[in-house]
Amino acid sequence: MKFTIHRDHFVQSVQHVSKAISPRTTIPALTGIKIVASDEGVTLTGSDSDISIEAFIPKEDEELQLVEIIEEGSIVLQARFFADIVKKLPENTIEITVSDNYLTTLKSGSSEFNLNGLDPEEYPRLPEIEENNIFKVPTDLLKNIIRQTVFAVSTVETRPILTGVHWTLEDGLLACTATDSHRLAMRHAKVETNSGELEFSNVVIPGKSLNELNKILDEKDEWVEIIVTDNQILFKGKNILFFSRLLDGNYPATKNMIPTHSKTSVTLDTKKLTQAIERALLLSRDGKNNVVNLKAMESGEMEITSVTPEVGKVTEELDTINYTGEELRISFNGKNIIDALKVIDSTEVTIDFTGAMSPFVMKPTEHDNMLHLFSPVRTY
Missing domain, CATH: 3.10.150.10 (DNA Polymerase III, subunit A, domain 2)
Incomplete structure (x- = not known):
């Protein structure tokens, strides 16, 4: 040669x-x-x-x-x-x-x-994949889908299925979900299929694979072809093929976890909320669960506090853009909220609470193609 x-x-x-x-x-x-x-x-x-x-x-x-x-x-x-x-x-x-x-x-x-x-x-041969069922996604959209879900996968191997992102395809709508059982990130996107009947329901791609794929995808305005089989997924870009094995097992039914009603709903400026929680976390950095406390008042104000007995206390007051429902006190992992706020492409977010000890939902106000779900933290 x-x-x-x-x-x-x-x-x-x-x-x-x-x-x-x-x-x-x-x-x-x-x-x-x-x-x-x-x-x-x-x-x-x-x-x-x-x-x-x-x-x-x-x-x-x-x-x-x-x-x-x-x-x-x-x-x-x-x-x-x-x-x-x-x-x-x-x-x-x-x-x-x-x-x-x-x-x-x-x-x-x-x-x-x-x-x-x-x-x-x-050298082992690459998997032979029959290219019957193909769907296409623009490169920039695929990169966004990965960025907006993969951060929420579990990093603990005790439940291997949660270390991946769950993909389903139905009626040309791709739904991608990641959860570590404390938080959940969901992203929807319309995709192009070569067959109107192309559907799948339990495809779980390792988070590690998606992170590596994201690094090599070019930002250029091109399409990525995606082919799914029983145990492999293939991403075809210009002059690049990326194969990944799929995770075995059934992904938990996450649709049932998402509340359909709320007792308290607040709309906030994304940037101001992010900065307030980041400041609150400055004192709880050494704590194991980054606990931040939130008090929503009917006056339309929100109070964010964080207390670390040996360090001190921080209090933030935040004006809401819109407020409906009851007064509420709740505690949560501030770092998880920050991770989600960083990938929400919207200047405003709406948070729907169903109670002090129930999971709550955060959504962008500018589009409805994603949501984030969080479990509260017990502080007593």
Whole structure:
């Protein structure tokens, strides 16, 4: 195998596929990046069995020659060294040659590296996915969906199913839900399907997979094709394939958890509420559950307090934009509220309370495609 390649494109693709590689794998080939040079261009693959990423660099892109294939072939190179080497090579072009016994030479300007490669035949094959049921999402929307849900997944492995985001598709509406049993984030979005009958109800994607996908998705105005099977999901972008295994098990029925009525409803300025809770948390940072107390008064004012006996007390007064219902006192995890406020794309939020010890709902006022649910905290 022998080819020359544009360094910047190569570095970016190497960084993308490296995100799927785990140093803890028991399969030696999976500690490396598989490189295949063919007549169309160069394909790079990284995998840890749970996530697999394939990046393709075409011979030409917008009339710029990126790759010159001198001899087709394939090799697996140790990711740990290879990624650092290509990043630091001096010139815009890299020449890669594989000789006998998988010995690989990288040349760029005055630099030359000789690396011991691995047999590409030992590299596990990527999952074969039948592309019958496809739906499409614009890249920027997919990035938003991930950002607005994945933060709420559980980081504790005691209930593995809660470490993922639950996706359902019905009548062209994608519903994405994440919960760690103390808070819940839900996001809806209209998507394009290749078949009006495409539906699924129990697809749970690991939060780790979605975080890695979000890092490699480009902000460009392009579509991502998504294909779901029984145990895999495939995201197809321009010159990138991202495979992830799905989590086994049934996701809890979250629809029943969301209250349909409220005793007290308040509308607040998102930025002012965020800043008030952030200040309240300054004194409870060392506490385990970041408890913030809220008192909603019929006068239309809200009082936010936080008390840490050995440190002190903070009191914030906040004007509401709209207030209906009874007076209320409630305590909650302030950090969870901040996490949600950071992803709500709305200048105002409405919070509906059903009682001092019942879960409450927070929604943006400018659209109805998301909601957040929180459990209160007992303070006595």
